[in-house]
Amino acid sequence: MILVCGEALVDLFVGEADGMGLNARAVTGGSPFNVAVGLARLGVPVGFLGGVSADRFGRLLSDTLVREGVETRFLKRSVNPSPLVVVSPDADGQPSYVFHSHGCAERDLTVADLPAEIFQALVLGSYSLAVEPVGSALLTLAEREAGRAVISLDPNLRPTLVGDLDAWRQRFDRFVRTAAIVKLSREDLVAAYGETDPAVLAAGWFFQGVLLVVVTDGENGATAHHRDWTIHRPGRPVVVVDTVGAGDTFHAALLARLAERGLLSRAALAALDDIALADLLDYAITAAGITCTRRGADLPDAAEVEEALNVPRA
Numbered sequence: 001m002i003l004v005c006g007e008a009l010v011d012l013f014v015g016e017a018d019g020m021g022l023n024a025r026a027v028t029g030g031s032p033f034n035v036a037v038g039l040a041r042l043g044v045p046v047g048f049l050g051g052v053s054a055d056r057f058g059r060l061l062s063d064t065l066v067r068e069g070v071e072t073r074f075l076k077r078s079v080n081p082s083p084l085v086v087v088s089p090d091a092d093g094q095p096s097y098v099f100h101s102h103g104c105a106e107r108d109l110t111v112a113d114l115p116a117e118i119f120q121a122l123v124l125g126s127y128s129l130a131v132e133p134v135g136s137a138l139l140t141l142a143e144r145e146a147g148r149a150v151i152s153l154d155p156n157l158r159p160t161l162v163g164d165l166d167a168w169r170q171r172f173d174r175f176v177r178t179a180a181i182v183k184l185s186r187e188d189l190v191a192a193y194g195e196t197d198p199a200v201l202a203a204g205w206f207f208q209g210v211l212l213v214v215v216t217d218g219e220n221g222a223t224a225h226h227r228d229w230t231i232h233r234p235g236r237p238v239v240v241v242d243t244v245g246a247g248d249t250f251h252a253a254l255l256a257r258l259a260e261r262g263l264l265s266r267a268a269l270a271a272l273d274d275i276a277l278a279d280l281l282d283y284a285i286t287a288a289g290i291t292c293t294r295r296g297a298d299l300p301d302a303a304e305v306e307e308a309l310n311v312p313r314a
Contacts, residue, residue: 002039002255002264003074003119005049005138006032006128007106008061009083011244013296026057027296028064029085030106031126031156034245038252038299040069042287044259047071049115049141051134053105057082076113078105087244099161101127109134114141118148121255121264125154130162130171139174146178150264153179154251157188165192177208180266183251186217199225211269214281216250218243222285224277231274233281236308238289245297246288252299253287254280283309 011029014022028037032050039046048065052058052075061082065072083101101107110133122145128134142151153175162168169192176182182205184192193201202213202225213225221234257280258264263272272280286308290300300308 001045001047001071001119002121002123002259003047003049003115004032004036004039004123005141006030006124006126006134007083007101008033008048008050008052008065009085009101009104009106010057010060011085011087011296013087026060028061029087029245029297030083031154031248032123032128033061033065034248034297034299035123035125035154035252035255036065036070037068037297038249038287039256041299041301042252042256042305043302044256045071047074047119049074049076049109050128051076051078051080051105051108051113053078053080053082055082057084058105074115076105076109078108080105080108097158099127099158101161107131107134109137111137111140113137114144119145120259121150121152123152123154123251123255124175125251126156127158127161129155129175130168135171139171142175142178150181150266150269151175151179152181152183152251152255154183154247155188155192156185156247157191159191168192173208176205176210179205179210180269181212181214181254182210183214183216183247183254185247186215189215198223199230211266212272214254214284216247216288218246222250222281224281226272226277227270229272229274229277231277231281233278233285236286236289238293240292241295243292245291245299248297249291249299250284250288253284253305256302257283 007030009030036048083104086098223232
């Protein structure tokens with residue numbers, strides 16, 4: 001089983017105003033939450049570890065996980081309220097986010113709440129890495145499991161939530177030292193490290209034990225950096241509705257493809273060749289493209305991805 005760790009929250013999509021006020025729609029979200037749902041839809045056994053409120057939004061989150069087939073016995077039921085994110089996509093489908101999360105349930109996870117079980121892989125990321133007490137709890141888990149589980153990180157950096165970026169980088173570097181995979185977007189890279197060459201950044205992380213670094217770049221595709229290879233694959237043209245959840249879809253699909261191919265181990269990751277890397281990127285890019293054609297973080301299932309893969313590029 002893969003255990004996805006971090007925040008579950010509610011995205012409040014705000015549309016145009018009418019005579020009664022703003023039109024809004026509440027849907028489940030949160031980067032780790034989306035990855036867990038995405039893995040389940042792709043047929044991978046997956047559980048979710050995180051704080052979830054007992055309020056109405058929290059019940060929506062936990063009920064959704066159950067419906068999607070995600071194991072929920074690792075949830076921390078919290079008396080704190082559910083975090084909300086106001087999402088306002090622009091004319092090109094690019095979303096802006098305003099977070100309302102201080103003192104909310106996703107932060108209410110401590111070392112005492114960590115499972116004792118052993119997992120094939122751990123997925124960690126987003127702002128839960130940087131806020132307390134959940135950040136320290138997840139770091140404890142990552143450092144405990146680094147020698148036996150494949151750990152995959154996605155910073156999904158939200159500067160307005162994580163505070164001081166120097167402190168964030170120091171915390172993230174500790175997580176990196178536990179990781180086998182780091183997936184990040186071009187926006188994450190620039191926000192965290194400026195105009196650093198991704199290959200240089202990856203080389204430093206390889207020295208710390210990372211085996212695979214993948215940088216996504218929207219419609220331009222993605223690049224995989226490996227100790228022995230650097231592979232770029234272009235994006236697939238799609239009609240974009242919005243890009244909410246695209247990065248989470250990519251992450252879930254990357255891990256699902258590794259699991260499907262029997263490659264979700266440190267030994268297998270170290271031995272990846274250029275053909276395997278290209279296949280991983282094509283699968284994840286295709287999956288993310290499907291999400292972009294739909295409103296919100298509506299991640300595809302395995303049959304949809306396979307069907308899209310079989311459609312020739314224009």
